[in-house]
Amino acid sequence: MLKEFDLKKDIKLDFTSGWSYDPAPESTDHVHIKDQYDHFIGGKFVAPQGGQYFDTTNPANEKKLASVAMGCDKDVDAAVKAARTAYDKYWSKMSPRDRGRYIYRIARMIQERAREFAVIETLDGGKPIRESRDVDVPLVAAYFFYYAGWADKLQYAFPGGNPKPLGVAGQIIPWNFPLLMAAWKIAPALATGNTVVLKPAETTPLTSLKLAEIIQEADLPPGVVNIVTGAGDTGASIVNHPNVDKIAFTGSTNVGKIIQKSIAGTNKKLTLELGGKAANIIFDDATIDQAVEGIINGIFFNQGHVCCAGSRLFVQEGVADIIRDKLIDRMQSLIVGDPMDKNTDIGAINSKEQLGTIQRYLEIGLNEGNEIYQTKCDLPDKGYWCCPTLVANVSQSSRLVQEEIFGPVLTIQTFRTPEEVLEKANNTPYGLSGGVWTDKGSKIFNMTNKVRAGVMWANTFNKFDPTSPFGGYKESGLGREGGLHGLYPYLKF
Amino acid sequence: MSNVTSAVPDFRFTPTIDQVGVEERVAKLNTRSIKKESKMFALKLALSMVDLTTLEGMDSPGKVRQLCQKAMHPHDAVDDIPKVAAVCVYPTFVRTAKETLKGSGINVASVATAFPSGWAPLQSKLDEVRFCVDEGADEIDMVISRGEFLKGNYSYIFDEVAQVKEACGPAHLKVILETGELQTLDNVRRASDISMYAGADFIKTSTGKVSPAATQPVTLVMLEAIRDYYYKTGKKIGMKPAGGIRDAKTAIRYLVMVKETLGADWLNPDLFRFGASTLANDLLMQIVKQQTGVYQSIDYFSKD
Numbered sequence: 001m002l003k004e005f006d007l008k009k010d011i012k013l014d015f016t017s018g019w020s021y022d023p024a025p026e027s028t029d030h031v032h033i034k035d036q037y038d039h040f041i042g043g044k045f046v047a048p049q050g051g052q053y054f055d056t057t058n059p060a061n062e063k064k065l066a067s068v069a070m071g072c073d074k075d076v077d078a079a080v081k082a083a084r085t086a087y088d089k090y091w092s093k094m095s096p097r098d099r100g101r102y103i104y105r106i107a108r109m110i111q112e113r114a115r116e117f118a119v120i121e122t123l124d125g126g127k128p129i130r131e132s133r134d135v136d137v138p139l140v141a142a143y144f145f146y147y148a149g150w151a152d153k154l155q156y157a158f159p160g161g162n163p164k165p166l167g168v169a170g171q172i173i174p175w176n177f178p179l180l181m182a183a184w185k186i187a188p189a190l191a192t193g194n195t196v197v198l199k200p201a202e203t204t205p206l207t208s209l210k211l212a213e214i215i216q217e218a219d220l221p222p223g224v225v226n227i228v229t230g231a232g233d234t235g236a237s238i239v240n241h242p243n244v245d246k247i248a249f250t251g252s253t254n255v256g257k258i259i260q261k262s263i264a265g266t267n268k269k270l271t272l273e274l275g276g277k278a279a280n281i282i283f284d285d286a287t288i289d290q291a292v293e294g295i296i297n298g299i300f301f302n303q304g305h306v307c308c309a310g311s312r313l314f315v316q317e318g319v320a321d322i323i324r325d326k327l328i329d330r331m332q333s334l335i336v337g338d339p340m341d342k343n344t345d346i347g348a349i350n351s352k353e354q355l356g357t358i359q360r361y362l363e364i365g366l367n368e369g370n371e372i373y374q375t376k377c378d379l380p381d382k383g384y385w386c387c388p389t390l391v392a393n394v395s396q397s398s399r400l401v402q403e404e405i406f407g408p409v410l411t412i413q414t415f416r417t418p419e420e421v422l423e424k425a426n427n428t429p430y431g432l433s434g435g436v437w438t439d440k441g442s443k444i445f446n447m448t449n450k451v452r453a454g455v456m457w458a459n460t461f462n463k464f465d466p467t468s469p470f471g472g473y474k475e476s477g478l479g480r481e482g483g484l485h486g487l488y489p490y491l492k493f
Numbered sequence: 494m495s496n497v498t499s500a501v502p503d504f505r506f507t508p509t510i511d512q513v514g515v516e517e518r519v520a521k522l523n524t525r526s527i528k529k530e531s532k533m534f535a536l537k538l539a540l541s542m543v544d545l546t547t548l549e550g551m552d553s554p555g556k557v558r559q560l561c562q563k564a565m566h567p568h569d570a571v572d573d574i575p576k577v578a579a580v581c582v583y584p585t586f587v588r589t590a591k592e593t594l595k596g597s598g599i600n601v602a603s604v605a606t607a608f609p610s611g612w613a614p615l616q617s618k619l620d621e622v623r624f625c626v627d628e629g630a631d632e633i634d635m636v637i638s639r640g641e642f643l644k645g646n647y648s649y650i651f652d653e654v655a656q657v658k659e660a661c662g663p664a665h666l667k668v669i670l671e672t673g674e675l676q677t678l679d680n681v682r683r684a685s686d687i688s689m690y691a692g693a694d695f696i697k698t699s700t701g702k703v704s705p706a707a708t709q710p711v712t713l714v715m716l717e718a719i720r721d722y723y724y725k726t727g728k729k730i731g732m733k734p735a736g737g738i739r740d741a742k743t744a745i746r747y748l749v750m751v752k753e754t755l756g757a758d759w760l761n762p763d764l765f766r767f768g769a770s771t772l773a774n775d776l777l778m779q780i781v782k783q784q785t786g787v788y789q790s791i792d793y794f795s796k797d
Binding site: 011013016017018019020021023288289290293294325333342439459460 | 531
């Protein structure tokens with residue numbers, strides 16, 4: 001379907017023949033997934049009042065994993081009531097130090113059951129086990145540990161501010177980092193003394209429900225954390241519920257705009273973490289091989305299902321050819337396939353719908369006449385897959401450059417001067433993240449100050465840490481999560 | 494081959510290296526899980542790449558002969574065990590090794606050029622190389638003059654390697670950078686480039702006499718230098734990490750780096766070697782373990 005651009009090179013490296021790795025599947029023996037999951041409301045698992053359930057499937061083999069409760073207005077109302085009761089009765093009265101102890105307990109229990117979480121995250125979402133094991137779950141524990149520490153130190157975070165919790169926070173999270181986003185939302189809300197109604201994405205609810213089990217075992221007062229599953233309508237009913245004091249949403253820019261309209265005129269506080277189209281800028285004095293590695297990590301991490309993915313590559317003209325050739329070699333050594341295999345670099349696309357979106361963009365790319373290169377990979381028969389894709393010689397007006405694709409698709413543009421690349425990098429409605437690669441320190445400071453994005457990485461990409469704030473400019477969002485800044489949206493002064 | 498050129502570059506402008514990035518890449522490669530048949534293949538491949546080495550002041554003809562026997566018959570109790578690639582000795586023992594290994598297909602490598610420090614007049618280094626080749630050495634492992642390199646006298650290193658290459662005649666030249674003394678990855682990259690453009694057939698990390706010897710980050714940088722040289726010239730240069738690689742697990746990690754940096758063409762003893770002495774026995778132990786399912790006592794394997 002896709003054309004490949006001319007790669008008749010005299011000198012080629014062979015990454016396909018010879019010694020190959022045998023399958024090394026992570027075992028699922030110790031992981032228990034129930035056939036059916038209910039909402040977690042008021043410290044108990046309760047059946048949906050509408051009586052409806054939906055399936056969550058494994059995107060790597062299209063098999064059903066479990067059925068999950070479909071939340072309706074009544075379920076959301078029950079959850080909000082439980083959260084309000086818990087806030088009035090327990091959580092707002094508890095000493096901050098004890099609040100912190102509960103959060104520490106959750107963090108430790110996540111660490112103890114890290115493997116179980118990693119396996120379920122991969123089964124439900126399609127991301128490689130290597131990433132859920134080495135990135136997602138360790139970060140989840142780190143965020144809980146970090147915010148647990150703030151619980152009894154809020155007056156030092158905002159000296160003289162006399163910070164007070166807001167009440168009930170409604171939180172809606174996406175499918176790309178299901179458990180990590182739950183941690184980003186729940187940990188600061190609890191640390192600041194709020195109670196929570198959380199809705200995970202409909203394609204990836206299982207790790208949030210597993211987290212509910214931990215919260216139950218941790219003996220958190222009933223109703224402090226409530227988890228209601230469902231799709232967009234369930235999310236809307238959280239957003240529109242009159243008794244919710246704060247909305248925190250991570251997801252698409254379109255839905256973010258709808259939420260903003262819905263809560264206009266209310267007293268609800270809002271944080272939005274939306275889409276992105278990050279510029280990854282490579283100067284000719286960059287450390288080339290490490291930059292190539294950073295480009296790969298920037299776009300192909302989590303199949304490119306990353307809001308801060310480095311999806312727009314800008315390469316200074318003098319090194320454009322060598323970077324492109326090295327990228328193609330490196331892409332060919334990426335292992336695409338079964339996410340449960342410990343050697344897999346790129347797993348399954350999260351859902352059929354998302355795969356459709358990616359394929360539509362690739363067709364647009366072809367129709368625009370771009371040079372599209374895809375690696376050759378043996379894909380499983382079932383499941384949703386997209387081989388790593390590179391789109392070269394693409395223009396600023398291309399829809400592939402303008403719009404967020406949310407898949408393993410990298411566009412390459414070239415530039416000659418810092419002014420030129422700044423203009424192109426900032427010429428986007430988004431402004432979530434960006435990267436600069438150069439060996440020259442002053443150039444790093446010059447560029448990172450002028451790119452209009454919330455997160456800038458220098459000589460690295462896609463690095464996350466609980467102490468560091470994260471969030472966007474422009475249509476990439478409002479407010480910050482993480483770090484001391486991440487406390488602010490959950491407090492009034 | 495229009496854009497292929499063999500012009501010697503200005504080594505002051507060799508690509509720079511970011512150590513943090515290199516270490517991150519190595520850590521990621523180390524998560525590769527090598528199991529079952531692919532592990533067995535790797536173990537045997539690694540054994541066939543070993544340069545069995547003895548470089549001690551107390552070496553004796555007897556010890557060298559014993560090492561040569563081990564090279565030819567690593568563990569005859571088990572079928573299908575490959576021979577090692579070469580035996581590496583001091584110049585004095587080249588003749589002994591050559592005679593013992595006659596007809597085996599195993600190469601004799603000799604360290605030369607005032608190994609390990611390299612502090613000797615150039616003329617005597619060249620004489621030493623010629624002596625080794627006359628004695629029958631198939632491969633010469635030279636050391637570069639780190640003193641001159643660290644001074645910034647890169648053209649000295651280039652000329653030195655080129656002259657040793659000439660003195661080698663038909664023998665293959667491995668150039669030891671002694672990366673433990675070069676210290677920075679920028680230096681490792683530059684010394685690799687200089688050596689390759691000056692005529693090295695192999696580049697090698699260390700003498701084994703300086704700590705740290707071979708490390709994965711250093712090896713990765715050298716493999717990337719080899720890749721860039723190949724892109725530019727079409728010539729395939731070999732790589733030899735030496736010293737400090739003692740167990741099979743580490744050896745397999747090196748093979749993973751080679752596979753994912755240079756691809757299948759480099760996964761053979763003509764282009765990749767391990768300079769090691771104790772590694773061979775650990776590889777043998779693991780091979781037997783893979784075959785029988787149980788570890789055997791180290792006393793079942795000959796120590797040489």
